[in-house]
Amino acid sequence: xxxxxxxxxxxxxxxxxxxxxxxxxxxxxxxxxxxxxxxxxxxxxxxxxxxxxxxxxxxxxxxxxxxxxxxxxxxxxxxxxxxxxxxxxxxxxxxxxxxxxxxxxxxxxxxxxxxxxxxxxxxxxxxxxxxxxxxxxxxxxxxxxxxxxxxxxxxxxxxxxxxxxxxxxxxxxxxxxxxxxxxxxxxxxxxxxxxxxxxxxxxxxxxxxxxxxxxxxxxxxxxxxxxxxx
Amino acid sequence: xxxxxxxxxxxxxxxxxxxxxxxxxxxxxxxxxxxxxxxxxxxxxxxxxxxxxxxxxxxxxxxxxxxxxxxxxxxxxxxxxxxxxxxxxxxxxxxxxxxxxxxxxxxxxxxxxxxxxxxxxxxxxxxxxxxxxxxxxxxxxxxxxxxxxxxxxxxxxxxxxxxxxxxxxxxxxxxxxxxxxxxxxxxxxxxxxxxxxxxxxxxxxxxxxxxxxxxxxxxxxxxxxxxxxxxxxxxxxxxxxxxxxxxxxxxxxxxxxxxxxxxxxxxxxxxxxxxxxxxxxxxxxxxxxxxxxxxxxxxxxxxxxxxxxxxxxxxxxxxxxxxxxxxxxxxxxxxxxxxxxxxxxxxxxxxxxxxxxxxxxxxxxxxxxxxxxxxxxxxxxxxxxxxxxxxxxxxxxxxxxxxxxxxxxxxx
Ligand SMILES: Nc1ncnc2c1ncn2[C@@H]1O[C@H](COP(=O)(O)OP(=O)(O)OP(=O)(O)O)[C@@H](O)[C@H]1O
Ligand SMILES: [Mg+2]
Numbered sequence: 001x002x003x004x005x006x007x008x009x010x011x012x013x014x015x016x017x018x019x020x021x022x023x024x025x026x027x028x029x030x031x032x033x034x035x036x037x038x039x040x041x042x043x044x045x046x047x048x049x050x051x052x053x054x055x056x057x058x059x060x061x062x063x064x065x066x067x068x069x070x071x072x073x074x075x076x077x078x079x080x081x082x083x084x085x086x087x088x089x090x091x092x093x094x095x096x097x098x099x100x101x102x103x104x105x106x107x108x109x110x111x112x113x114x115x116x117x118x119x120x121x122x123x124x125x126x127x128x129x130x131x132x133x134x135x136x137x138x139x140x141x142x143x144x145x146x147x148x149x150x151x152x153x154x155x156x157x158x159x160x161x162x163x164x165x166x167x168x169x170x171x172x173x174x175x176x177x178x179x180x181x182x183x184x185x186x187x188x189x190x191x192x193x194x195x196x197x198x199x200x201x202x203x204x205x206x207x208x209x210x211x212x213x214x215x216x217x218x219x220x221x222x223x224x225x226x227x228x229x230x
Numbered sequence: 231x232x233x234x235x236x237x238x239x240x241x242x243x244x245x246x247x248x249x250x251x252x253x254x255x256x257x258x259x260x261x262x263x264x265x266x267x268x269x270x271x272x273x274x275x276x277x278x279x280x281x282x283x284x285x286x287x288x289x290x291x292x293x294x295x296x297x298x299x300x301x302x303x304x305x306x307x308x309x310x311x312x313x314x315x316x317x318x319x320x321x322x323x324x325x326x327x328x329x330x331x332x333x334x335x336x337x338x339x340x341x342x343x344x345x346x347x348x349x350x351x352x353x354x355x356x357x358x359x360x361x362x363x364x365x366x367x368x369x370x371x372x373x374x375x376x377x378x379x380x381x382x383x384x385x386x387x388x389x390x391x392x393x394x395x396x397x398x399x400x401x402x403x404x405x406x407x408x409x410x411x412x413x414x415x416x417x418x419x420x421x422x423x424x425x426x427x428x429x430x431x432x433x434x435x436x437x438x439x440x441x442x443x444x445x446x447x448x449x450x451x452x453x454x455x456x457x458x459x460x461x462x463x464x465x466x467x468x469x470x471x472x473x474x475x476x477x478x479x480x481x482x483x484x485x486x487x488x489x490x491x492x493x494x495x496x497x498x499x500x501x502x503x504x505x506x507x508x509x510x511x512x513x514x515x516x517x518x519x520x521x522x523x524x525x526x527x528x529x530x531x532x533x534x535x536x537x538x539x540x541x542x543x544x545x546x547x548x549x550x551x552x553x554x555x556x557x558x559x560x561x562x563x564x565x566x567x568x569x570x571x572x573x574x575x576x577x578x579x580x581x582x583x584x585x586x587x588x589x590x591x592x593x594x595x596x597x598x599x600x601x602x603x604x605x606x607x608x609x610x611x612x613x614x615x616x617x618x619x620x621x622x623x624x625x626x627x628x629x630x631x632x633x634x635x636x637x638x639x640x641x642x
């Protein structure tokens with residue numbers, strides 16, 4: 001089954017007189033349960049593509065399907081619903097909610113989904129343990145390091161076991177041990193729950209884990225390699 | 231409450247604590263605003279009450295009975311067509327807080343130097359002692375000592391104009407029911423002071439029996455009045471008097487029909503309170519909206535994150551509105567408490583005699599007793615909450631319309 005299908009996506013930004021082609025006729029199919037790395041030099045279009053797939057941003061042209069359903073024509077409210085229940089996001093910057101503790105940040109999505117408090121708490125504590133933040137649940141973002149905040153963001157994205165996880169540079173602020181643990185967690189989720197991962201990264205170690213490596217340059221896909229995961 | 235509303239409310243609450251200085255300033259503004267609304271309204275209400283109470287206790291009473299033509303032609307020809315003795319028996323049996331029957335007709339008073347038009351009151355001093363405008367303490371001379379007293383009591387202003395004083399004689403002229411001239415000399419036995427200088431010029435008092443003899447109207451009067459417990463709750467008294475006078479060709483009126491100036495005070499006061507409350511609210515709402523806009527602006531990024539994670543825009547709006555309502559509710563709690571406390575502190579009234587010169591002109595007394603009415607308190611609180619709700623809609627709307635991508639990438 002196809003988890004994500006992009007057909008001929010284009011997105012152009014205007015910066016004064018200059019036109020920047022952030023996406024230039026991108027077409028790609030991603031199978032359900034795949035583990036895909038998007039790699040590109042800075043400005044290559046990774047974030048733009050992930051945002052389009054996640055329904056955060058509309059392409060200028062082209063079509064996007066998630067699990068067979070066309071999403072680029074959905075309303076804002078429908079897109080919100082889609083993100084809430086089916087997609088986990090790890091944004092490029094941490095983007096935690098500052099007035100909430102780590103645990104509450106992780107619980108946020110579940111709470112909006114309507115999961116009961118006891119269940120939320122149990123799952124949040126379990127996932128925080130899995131990302132190595134045991135005992136830090138009651139800290140606010142301002143009281144945590146960059147890497148710790150990043151792990152909270154990851155925990156928030158995966159805690160409700162969405163079918164699709166879009167992660168933008170999830171290991172950018174982590175040391176090698178922590179990022180190994182994180183990737184380990186991703187691959188476990190991928191294996192046990194069949195979660196589809198699309199990870200934008202510069203990190204060679206992360207690319208090493210990927211079953212499929214898609215390389216972009218100036219908004220175009222220039223290489224698409226299937227590899228055996230390490 | 232659903233999970234979304236709960237998290238939105240929790241976020242609203244925590245955001246109030248985020249910028250404590252701003253929250254404290256806003257709370258202070260709302261508290262002082264609410265205090266100004268409620269306490270000053272209570273003071274004004276107290277002043278108006280005093281004016282009306284004074285005005286009513288003086289002459290009109292709460293309910294009056296007249297001959298049907300008396301109001302158009304307040305002359306001795308239009309007597310109540312029931313014997314005064316009978317009237318007195320009926321009113322006495324009804325158990326009003328106070329009542330009286332009297333003669334009130336236009337007359338002319340002359341001294342050897344001047345002549346003035348006045349209103350002649352023929353009263354039973356024993357009955358009217360409680361609610362006369364004559365200040366017995368500052369009275370020069372003595373008051374009437376019965377219905378058959380042969381003297382006359384006049385106001386200080388009138389005495390000055392007539393160039394007369396206690397002990398001197400004056401002549402009063404009026405008409406009898408047959409349009410014949412009636413005149414009679416009286417000795418001035420008392421010169422009174424009143425709250426209102428105009429009373430001192432207008433009213434002269436003689437005994438009721440004396441007046442009846444003078445005007446040739448055996449055992450008849452022109453008006454009967456009754457006073458109940460509360461000038462705002464006159465309806466029971468009105469019903470009672472109507473019942474007493476059932477079958478007799480008379481008109482029965484409440485005080486606001488008779489004294490349209492005083493009658494206009496209550497609705498005017500209500501209107502004033504509403505305007506006052508709204509004006510203060512408008513001043514407040516600038517601060518409120520500004521505070522909300524600021525606090526939304528500082529949170530562009532996290533609002534973007536919430537939207538990106540799939541929170542609906544309506545939940546974002548709820549968050550901002552709750553934040554605003556929390557501010558308002560806490561501000562109101564403090565403001566109401568302050569108002570109750572300050573009203574309680576001066577519950578016995580404050581002496582405003584320093585500024586009373588001017589106020590007495592309008593019929594206010596020198597003592598100001600605040601009156602905190604439930605209506606006014608409710609009005610102020612409801613206005614703040616309802617208008618506050620609407621004022622917070624625009625910042626809330628703005629916040630919910632952020633584009634998550636732009637919001638997230640906004641560098642702060
Ligand atoms: N809002 C925007 N306005 C103008 N140009 C934009 C905007 N967003 C992205 N771009 C441009 O589009 C191109 C692709 O940007 P994108 O963020 O997708 O790159 P990226 O691969 O994620 O880069 P990085 O590794 O630095 O995150 C870049 O040239 C960028 O400058
Ligand atoms: Mg990027």
